[in-house]
Amino acid sequence: MQLNGIRRLPGIRAVEIREVIDGPNPIHISVGNRSARASIAREYPLDYIVRGTKRPIGILSVEATLTEVYRHLHKTQADSRRASLPF
DSSP, rough: OHHHHHTTTEEEEEEEEEEEEEESOOEEEEEEOOSSSSSEEEEEEEEEEEETTTEEEEEEEEEEEOOOEEEEEEHHHHHHHHSSSOO
16 A cells, blocks of 8 residues: 555655545545644645546645654754854
8 A cells, every 4th residue: 555655754644545526435544643743734636637637536645743853953953052162
């Protein structure tokens, strides 16, 4: 399943795909765990072209954690402070 492959990318916490149809029982598959802490989420429309007409078929949602970004910023800031100390 490709969703597991996306989920394994660094910083990705959750991935889901939802089918957009008007009928009963649309497909909904998700992997990972959503978080309320330091994350960013995006949705990407999935379209299929039939005879030159674009038709929406689903939505791909991806949530990434910002924890590693914050950790890197704190480390960079600490390194910068150490570098500016007189020896």
